[in-house]
Amino acid sequence: MEDTRHDPAGPYLAQMRAQAPLVHNITNFVAMNTMANVLLAAGASPAMVHAREEVAEFAALAQALTVNVGTIDPIWAEAMEQAAQAIRAAGRPWVLDPVGVGATRFRRAVCDRLLRLRPDVIRGNASEILALAGGGATGRGADSADPVEAALEAARDLARRTGGVVAVSGPVDHVTDGTQVFRVANGHPLMTRVTALGCALNGVIAAFVADDRPALPATLAALAYYGAAGEHAARHASGPGGFQIAFLDALHAMTPDQLSAAARISAA
Ligand SMILES: Nc1ncnc2c1ncn2[C@@H]1O[C@H](COP(=O)(O)OP(=O)(O)O)[C@@H](O)[C@H]1O
Ligand SMILES: Cc1ncsc1CCOP(=O)(O)O
Numbered sequence: 001m002e003d004t005r006h007d008p009a010g011p012y013l014a015q016m017r018a019q020a021p022l023v024h025n026i027t028n029f030v031a032m033n034t035m036a037n038v039l040l041a042a043g044a045s046p047a048m049v050h051a052r053e054e055v056a057e058f059a060a061l062a063q064a065l066t067v068n069v070g071t072i073d074p075i076w077a078e079a080m081e082q083a084a085q086a087i088r089a090a091g092r093p094w095v096l097d098p099v100g101v102g103a104t105r106f107r108r109a110v111c112d113r114l115l116r117l118r119p120d121v122i123r124g125n126a127s128e129i130l131a132l133a134g135g136g137a138t139g140r141g142a143d144s145a146d147p148v149e150a151a152l153e154a155a156r157d158l159a160r161r162t163g164g165v166v167a168v169s170g171p172v173d174h175v176t177d178g179t180q181v182f183r184v185a186n187g188h189p190l191m192t193r194v195t196a197l198g199c200a201l202n203g204v205i206a207a208f209v210a211d212d213r214p215a216l217p218a219t220l221a222a223l224a225y226y227g228a229a230g231e232h233a234a235r236h237a238s239g240p241g242g243f244q245i246a247f248l249d250a251l252h253a254m255t256p257d258q259l260s261a262a263a264r265i266s267a268a
């Protein structure tokens, strides 16, 4: 029988803050500032480093890596592969965000090469997970055009192929290790009205899975934390501008006990 239990989320936040992991990010130009601020507000230590000459050396120092193909070019794509190889050699986790992978052949080819380096966690919206698994979805550039539920089989397939965890974000996030599927029903629609909040989420997932925390429950805790902060921020904002500020404040202020109480994680 499938195991439908899950850990409380709060202790994962406490452990992450106690470690304050250095998270190395090769992310897009749109997301860099937001992602760094989100990681600092959460209690981790971000670094954005992408030169081919130094990524491998830097990744070997980091507790976790995120790779995001949002504004790739061929040189960055090489750097991404080098960094992923280095973090794997160091025995530490990495997270892939296949931004807009269904849109172009170049993105598809780069993501196929990155998949061979077995990301510990893949996080994307439904259209991206469908396209990455070979389902042909195109999405709307960086935004999804498909419901989360439509990407569940694709997510399972990718998890089995990579041996990692796949998170499909959206109104209700779904996370699978290829066998079990869990839902995280935290979040607020205003999160889709601010750019790069999906990208910044990858950094939070990386910080939570660092230090050998098990990838499935740590990813669930990261998603619940992020969504609960979004819910809190929405209560203090009148629109996307104020929401961005309130969201950073909510990430910073949330305690582990508050997270355990707010998390809406369940077996799917
Ligand atoms: N309609 C929604 N209601 C509540 N939360 C949402 C909604 N859409 C997305 N989210 C949340 O926003 C965050 C970013 O997810 P998403 O928008 O799917 O990523 P991306 O920006 O990469 O497309 C996640 O925490 C997700 O749970
Ligand atoms: C708008 C845009 N264009 C290329 S990357 C990017 C950011 C996408 O961020 P997110 O997927 O988190 O909304």
Ligand SMILES: [Mg+2]
Residues within 6 Å of the ligand: 099, 124, 125, 142, 198, 199
């Ligand atoms: Mg995205």
